[in-house]
Structures are given as structure tokens and as C-alpha cells.
Ligand SMILES: [Mn+2]
């Protein structure tokens with residue numbers, strides 16, 4: 001139960017030090033409390049607030065930290081004597097304080113003495129959120145609509161958490177390595193499984209066996225065109241592609257996020273192969289462009305361009321690539337952003353809204369091809385982003401009468417019909433922006449046609 | 457996504473019919489809403505309120521039902537057009553209504569027109585709980601402290617849900633069969649695994665592969681004496697026993713709950729074998745006694761007696777069995793109740809508190825040997841209970857100075873020390889009370905020494 005990390009106190013002190021240069025008021029961060037499932041004692045596995053985790057380094061339940069001028073004070077109650085019977089020996093508050101390098105530790109009842117002038121970020125669970133309001137003595141707006149010192153704090157946290165330190169990178173790499181093994185197991189399992197559920201189970205088994213958890217609800221589906229498919233009931237048919245978007249979160253709460261799409265039979269059809277190669281080219285071209293200073297939005301546009309060019313080459317789209325892009329014709333087949341920041345959250349800091357992904361002065365476009373873009377900032381060293389272009393035939397888009405009318409001349413619908421065995425393909429990797437370019441943290445999991453046709 | 461159940465409308469109509477004989481006011485039950493993990497869009501897998509599930513038969517998100525005089529009205533909003541892009545085609549409200557046999561379906565905004573004089577049960581998630589209070593226009597106490605018509609409703613629901621109909625039993629059996637396979641996989645995996653986590657992963661893989669989920673957080677530990685151990689970090693050593701308390705919940709929300717304890721090496725030590733046989737005898741003797749009219753409390757006392765006799769025979773306890781029982785000496789080693797009701801919840805209806813487990817006029821004992829008993833009612837046909845005696849060496853109990861003083865003469869501490877390789881053993885099955893006795897729903901999973909030494 002102790003985080004087994006060398007230099008955890010030093011890493012945390014370093015984060016506090018940086019924070020203290022950005023804010024001159026006390027900060028209180030709450031970890032949150034377990035959420036009940038069907039009755040109070042039956043809880044979902046606890047996951048502490050990411051902002052708390054970033055500065056506390058330990059997913060403690062019902063705890064808070066106060067950060068001020070580089071100091072760390074921990075607020076947590078000692079376990080009840082009766083809890084030893086049910087949960088065994090658990091660390092004392094002072095042992096916890098020592099492990100994370102806290103300067104002092106107090107029971108939670110002392111927290112209100114720190115409340116004056118303190119900023120915070122509201123957590124996800126409502127009961128802790130109510131405690132936050134109570135103790136601070138003021139109403140807290142949702143985390144994506146903060147004001148005053150809370151907004152200043154959020155901006156500071158975005159600065160810090162956008163650039164990963166060595167300790168964070170080690171965690172993300174650990175999670176990524178587990179995800180790689182899960183995907184290899186998934187490819188292997190798909191060759192002999194009869195349902196999506198069996199492949200999902202084989203993949204999540206790897207994650208559980210390494211004492212990790214899923215960073216998000218896995219997508220494992222033959223219907224890749226259902227972008228957030230969260231069911232696993234389809235049977236696997238020989239001609240199917242299976243899209244698996246599965247990522248581990250390690251014991252310290254750090255995420256990874258990988259998608260691979262592979263043929264259940266071990267062999268792409270010619271049409272599947274054509275489309276796969278377009279998505280792979282978009283993926284590779286985006287990653288090749290990554291370096292500090294590059295606009296993430298330009299990567300998104302590049303993916304759109306590669307996809308458009310590929311579809312023109314196949315005769316599915318008609319006309320000049322530049323014109324098609326200007327009309328957002330690519331978004332008919334690529335209706336999401338090319339990726340997002342990754343860290344303690346799979347969509348890192350998404351609780352804070354577009355403050356995270358959109359540079360000051362920039363707002364989301366309402367263009368069909370850009371509205372889903374989660375990140376519109378120049379890349380900086382230390383960022384970890386996903387690159388995840390995809391190509392889908394979404395009935396809700398392609399059968400929409402307005403879209404069909406608008407893009408009637410842009411699409412060769414007869415030609416498109418020949419690709420009906422390609423419902424959805426996505427390829428996603430996690431990429432660190434380095435001084436000199438990019439390091440693909442998930443590179444050990446191949447993306448080639450050959451690898452997807454192999455046995456994991 | 458549609459529940460694939462023949463006669464679902466009939467089964468639900470039957471439950472409403474029975475309810476209408478017990479309450480003469482309208483009832484509104486809410487399903488609840490998904491709970492966020494680290495940011496809003498990253499949710500825990502949704503699990504509808506059990507009371508809603510019992511009468512609605514479908515784990516719908518953000519829905520409510522109104523029950524009155526045998527009629528079923530469904531309140532749910534149509535999916536947003538944009539949700540089709542992310543989630544694919546989802547059933548319309550009228551298709552849902554038809555599947556569950558609702559008499560009418562309305563958008564949620566209509567629900568307030570039904571609020572006057574309606575009773576409810578508060579759900580677990582606070583945001584839906586706040587909606588409940590808002591729409592009913594009154595404060596709702598916690599579900600275990602209801603008053604007025606809500607209490608009358610809770611009592612009626614306890615009557616109904618305590619006795620399972622044929623539809624419910626079919627669901628519980630499906631969940632139990634999956635759990636049996638998971639345990640067989642766990643025994644098999646333990647022979648080659650190096651950590652608790654690997655065995656847990658092998659077991660939960662079976663549950664996920666069958667499109668089910670865990671009814672509760674699995675316990676898979678070599679430290680069975682930590683009664684609610686929820687971590688999986690210990691390595692497996694050749695002399696270890698592994699205690700696995702793992703149960704599937706099927707797609708309709710029905711639970712199962714099985715514990716087996718087996719030697720990692722495939723071979724019990726002589727001391728482990730002695731203790732295992734005591735627990736098994738308690739388990740078998742309790743199940744043999746089950747029939748309508750038998751007091752569940754007497755089964756608990758019987759388990760205590762068998763355990764006490766066994767420990768006296770081994771020379772671990774000293775004195776007369778009756779005297780030792782009167783002094784609660786058995787509770788030193790068996791510090792929990794012998795089981796609980798099972799249904800949609802693994803501890804069925806535990807949200808309603810001791811209203812469920814304790815017959816009117818009975819309250820929890822404060823005796824060391826009885827205070828954890830969850831069920832103190834005469835058994836009735838149609839109940840499903842767990843029988844789960846156990847024998848543990850809990851340091852928090854056995855090293856407690858008060859307990860050591862009190863039981864100084866009752867325990868042969870030197871003899872006990874010879875059993876140090878037995879930290880915790882529990883054997884748990886799910887048992888249906890029938891007209892003529894008992895049906896062990898989990899009987900296909902053996903409990904014998906030979907089976908625990910085999911390869912699953
Ligand atoms: Mn992603």
C-alpha cells in the first residue's frame with residue numbers, strides 16, 4: 001500500500017516549489033471519497049482526484065493537503081481501531097506523512113483553520129465537493145468555470161501538469177508498457193475468441209495481473225464506427241476488424257491510451273488494407289512532425305489532409321484535396337480530434353475544460369472538421385500527447401440527409417459502398433515531445449499491417 | 457443492449473401486482489446516473505439502483521418509473537441526436553417501454569406531475585438523490601432511516617425481494633454459474649501464478665468474457681485473515697493458502713457470492729488440512745439444516761459450535777464447548793456472521809439497513825460473537841442466503857491485550873502457534889431455501905480437500 005517510489009518526496013517537493021512560484025496564496029486539495037455502487041459498503045474502486053495525486057503522490061481516501069510556500073501539510077484521520085479487523089494494518093498518518101515528505105500532519109478536523117484565503121479545485125464526487133464548499137465557506141463553481149484565485153490556481157496547475165517531470169514520465173512509461181502487453185494479448189486472443197467480450201477480458205486480465213486498472217472504459221469492438229462503444233456483445237466474424245482502445249492506469253494513477261485495429265481472421269481484406277494504410281500514413285506523418293513549437297492543430301489538419309488525399313486516391317472522395325479540406329469533407333470520415341494531452345487523466349485535466357487544451361485567446365471552432373479538437377496549443381517539451389487518427393463509416397453522419405446533400409458531389413457513394421467491410425479503423429500512440437522532436441512511448445507495440453496480421 | 461429475456465414484461469407485471477397489494481400510494485423509483493472518475497466524461501461503469509432494477513428490469517441511465525395500482529409508467533428522455541455519433545443507435549423510449557411492458561412513457565420533465573403523495577427509496581448517487589428531494593419536494597433521510605410512506609414502501613420491498621420469483625432465480629443461477637467457472641480458473645491459475653493479482657486477473661477474465669461484472673470488489677489473498685482485503689500485491693509462496701471471494705453480477709444486475717480457499721502448491725499442509733476440515737464441517741452442517749422455519753441465527757450459532765468443537769478437538773481451545781460458546785470464544789477465530797441474503801445486491805437490500813435482516817422486534821446483539829450477524833430471521837421458501845463460515849488468525853483480535861486476558865485460560869496459545877500457516881480459511885456457497893430444504897446454487901463448485909488440491 002506504500003507507493004514504492006524512490007525519491008517521491010523530492011519529486012513532490014519539486015512540484016510544490018514550482019507551484020509556489022505561480023501562486024502566492026494557500027492551496028487546499030482534496031482526494032475525494034469512495035463512491036457507492038448498489039449499497040454504501042459496496043464501493044467502486046477508489047480513485048483519488050488527479051490534482052491531489054499530482055501533489056500528494058498517494059491515492060489516499062478522505063484526505064486533503066495544504067500547499068503554501070513550498071510546504072506540504074497533510075490532513076487525514078487515523079484509521080479506526082475496528083478497521084484493522086476488516087482491512088488489516090494500515091499506515092498511520094505519520095507514516096504516510098513521512099513517505100510523501102509532508103512537513104506536518106493533522107486530523108481532518110484541523111483543516112478549517114487553513115481555509116482563509118485558500119484556493120482549491122472542486123473534485124468529481126459530490127459529497128467531497130460539499131465538504132469543500134463547507135470548509136472554504138463559499139460556493140465553488142464547476143471545475144471548468146472557476147473564477148478568482150481558483151482560476152489562478154487552475155492556470156498554474158495546467159502549466160505544471162502539461163509538462164511532465166522525470167518522475168511523471170517514469171509512471172506514464174510504466175502504464176504504457178502494461179498497455180502494450182495488453183494489446184499484444186488482445187491480438188492473440190482475437191484469433192481464437194468468439195466475442196468482443198472475450199478479447200476485452202484477455203486484455204484487461206493483463207492490466208489486472210500487473211496490479212493496474214483501466215484508465216478508462218475499454219473500447220473493444222467490431223463496430224469501430226461507434227466511437228465510444230462501451231459494450232462487448234458482438235460475435236467475431238471472420239471478415240471483421242476489431243478496434244481495441246484500451247489503456248492501463250498504474251498504481252500511482254498515471255494513464256496510458258492505445259488503440260490498435262486488426263483483422264479477427266489474421267488477414268486484412270484488400271479494402272481494409274487500403275484504408276488501414278491511409279490511417280497509418282496519417283498517424284506516422286503526424287508523429288514525424290512533432291517537435292516543440294509545432295501547433296497541435298496543424299497535426300490535426302495534417303491528419304485530415306493525409307486522409308483526404310488517401311480517399312481521393314482511392315476514388316472515394318472527388319475533387320481537389322485543398323477544396324475538400326476547406327469544406328471539411330474529411331470530417332465525414334474522421335469526425336474527431338487527432339488526440340489530447342495525457343497524464344494523470346487520459347484526457348489530461350479535462351475537468352478544467354478548455355483552459356487546458358486551448359491557449360489563452362483561442363476558442364473551439366464550430367467547424368465540422370475542428371469542433372472536436374481537444375488541444376489547440378503549440379507543443380512544448382515535456383508534453384505527452386496522443387496521436388490517434390481514424391477513418392470511420394458512421395451511419396449517423398453518412399446517412400444524414402443534410403450531409404448527403406452538402407457533400408453529394410464530393411463523395412463517390414458507389415465507390416464507398418465497395419468498402420463496406422471497413423466500419424472503423426483508429427491507430428493511437430502516446431508521444432512525448434522532446435527537445436529534439438518526439439519519443440513514442442508506445443513504440444514497442446507495432447502498427448504495421450504485418451504486425452496486425454500476426455499473433456501478437 | 458436490450459435485455460434478452462423471455463417473459464420479462466410478465467415477470468415485472470407480477471412484481472408490480474404483488475407490490476400493489478402492499479402499498480396504496482404511488483411509488484417512484486429512480487435508476488441513478490453514472491458517477492465520474494477523474495473527470496466528468498470518464499465514468500465508472502454504470503449500475504442502476506437495485507430497487508429500480510427489480511421493477512424496471514433494465515439498467516437504464518437517468519430514468520425513473522412510477523408504479524401505481526399495478527401500472528408501470530416509464531420516464532426517460534430520448535437520446536440526443538449527437539449521442540448517435542458517439543454511442544451508435546440506442547433504443548428509443550417507446551422501444552424500451554415495449555420491452556419492459558410499460559403502460560406509458562414520458563420525458564423526465566413530466567415526472568413532477570406524479571410526485572404528489574408518492575413514496576420512494578433514496579438512491580446511492582448524490583446527484584440523483586438531490587433530484588429525488590427536488591421532485592418530491594421534501595427532504596429524504598438516508599435509505600436506512602426512512603419514515604412514513606417511504607418506510608412502508610421499504611417494508612413492502614423487503615417482503616418482495618426476500619423471496620425470489622422464478623425470473624430472479626434464473627438470473628442468480630446464471631451469475632452463480634459464471635462465478636463457478638471463475639473459481640475453477642482461479643484454482644488453475646494459482647498453480648502457476650506468482651502473485652495474488654495474477655490469480656484475481658484470471659478469475660475476473662472469466663467474468664468479463666461472459667459479459668458480466670463483479671458483484672463486489674474481489675478478495676483474492678494469501679492473507680485471508682484480512683477480512684476485506686482489497687489489494688492483490690502479495691507474492692504466492694509454496695506454503696500459502698489463497699482465499700478467493702469472487703462473485704459475478706450478470707447483465708441484469710443479479711449477484712452471486714462464492715469463496716474458496718485452496719493451497720497454492722496444490723497440497724494442504726497437515727495443519728491447514730485440519731482447519732479446513734473444521735470450516736468445511738461447519739459449512740456442510742449449516743447447509744444440511746436449512747429449511748423453511750429454521751432461524752438463520754441458529755445456523756450462525758451452529759457454525760460457531762462446530763468450529764468450537766473442532767478447535768477443542770485440536771487442542772487449540774480448552775474447556776467445555778458449551779461454556780466456550782457462552783463466552784464467545786469461537787468469535788476469536790470466527791469474527792463475522794455466517795452469511796447474508798443474496799439477490800440484486802450481494803448483501804441484498806443492505807441500503808435499507810437492519811430492516812432487511814432483522815425481523816421486527818429484533819435488534820443486533822452487542823455480543824462479540826453475534827454483533828456482525830447480518831440476518832436474524834426465520835428462513836422462508838424462496839430466500840437465497842450465503843453460508844460462509846470461516847476460521848482466521850486475526851492479529852488485531854488475538855494480540856489484543858483485553859481479549860488475551862479474557863480468554864487466557866480458553867486458548868492453548870502454544871498449540872495455536874503450531875497452526876501459524878493457517879491465516880484464514882472461508883468456504884462460501886449460495887443457497888436457495890426450498891419447500892423441502894435447500895438447493896445449493898453453487899454446488900457444481902466442489903468444496904472437498906481433493907478438489908481444492910486439484911487443478912480446477
Ligand atoms: Mn485517446
Ligand SMILES: [Mn+2]
Pocket residue numbers: 713795796842844884
Ligand atoms: Mn458473502
